[in-house]
Amino acid sequence: MASDDERFEELVTGIVAPLVLGGKLRLARPFGQLGTKLGEGRHIVDADVRSRIDVARVRRARLVAPVDTLPDLDAHEWALAAALNDLLQVTNHELGGLFTKGRYMRLVRSVFDLCGQIPPPRDVGAALARHATFARVMELGRADTSVRWWTGSASFRGVPPPKRLLMWQNLRRVHVETQRVPLHEMCDGLPSTVAEGYQIALAAWLSRSPLTDLGSITRAAPTFAWTPATIALIAVPAGRMLAFRVLSRQRAEHVTTALEKARAGLDGGLATHRAVVEEFSREVVSAFEAMRAKPEKRTASGTSSPRT
Structure with missing residues (x-):
């Protein structure tokens, strides 16, 4: 049986490095609850890989914030990486056979439980750091x-x-x-309960990185919905600015549609934050309108009457 150090190395080389640097992910056997503690007191041993990951994460973060450094991945980010590995294993059509189909739902529940043990980012800086690591997740295929x-x-x-x-x-x-x-379609062809559970687990995973959740707001599935983490992010000026910057990289009409659907879906305890959500949505719409108006103003100011 592989040691925890060996399993950590599997997570580095198979999931985190290719996700951040680009390349094909290599899935390891599910980590389960081991993922919650695998990153405690450990760091990437290969200095070259560590350096390249650091540079790539800062480059990603600088798309939305003027930063020069980021903290190393913490235990919660390593747990998120482990949960991602296990989530992708759910899409393995060879995981279960005729008499072992229950493996899929057990793994879905394990991913959901693991995500539940990962706290949301403690502040805006931590949210940015997580996004720098996991921004490309919804690009996976x-x-x-x-x-x-x-x-x-x-x-x-x-x-x-x-x-x-x-x-x-x-x-x-x-x-x-x-x-x-x-x-979001990688579970198609599996039993409907597995496919539905996969979407729920994917949404739970995204909620642990609120900036990544907002950064993929126009995704086909799982449909974006406000969570305590995303609301906490937009409740402070710095977080609101980062949120708008990731939204501005997407099509304005699709963003506003997704925001309206998410606002309409606020219920339960989150309904008490409706004012914050509605104010943010109005600001986003106004900002998009201002962005569209700027090119028009430049065109108008640069136009001269034809000579006669």
Whole structure:
């Protein structure tokens, strides 16, 4: 059995490094509750990898804030990375068989429980640090390949087809089609309860990084909804500014539609924060209108009457 240090290294090389630096993620076996303590007192051993991750995180953060440094990943961020690994394992169509389909829902519940043990960012700086690490999560996808030949067909999710199936393509009339499956659709084809649980767990995961949650507000699924963490972020001026900056990188009409749907969905204890949410939504709409007006003003001021 792998030691905790070895499992931490799996998390570094398989999840965090490719997520931050770009590249293919390599999933490890689920971490479960180990994820809550795996990052305590540990840091990335490889100095080169650590340096490149630091630079990439600062570069990402500077898209929304004028910072030159960020703190190292803390235990909560490592726990989020472990939860992401386990969440992606839910999409593994080979995880359960005919008599072991219960594995999917057990893993979904494990991810949900793990996210529940990760507190929201303690302040705006911590929210920015988490976003710098996980900003690309909703860009993740899986390459699925279908192969058809004159006597049959086969599908491969996230893995390339074996070379033997691609031999003698003209003679065997081999046709290969590759499709990119976005993160929110990666459970399609599994039982509906698993797919629904996956969406709920993904929403719970996003809620642990509120700036990332807002930064993907126009996503197809899971639909954005206000959470205590996102409301706490926009309740302070610095957090509100960061929130607008991540929103401004998306299409204005899609952002305003998502904000309106989320405002209408406020209920329960969150309904008491309706005034904060509505004020922020109005400010976002006004800011987008001002941004659209600026090019028009520049065009108008730079236009001269044609000479006669």
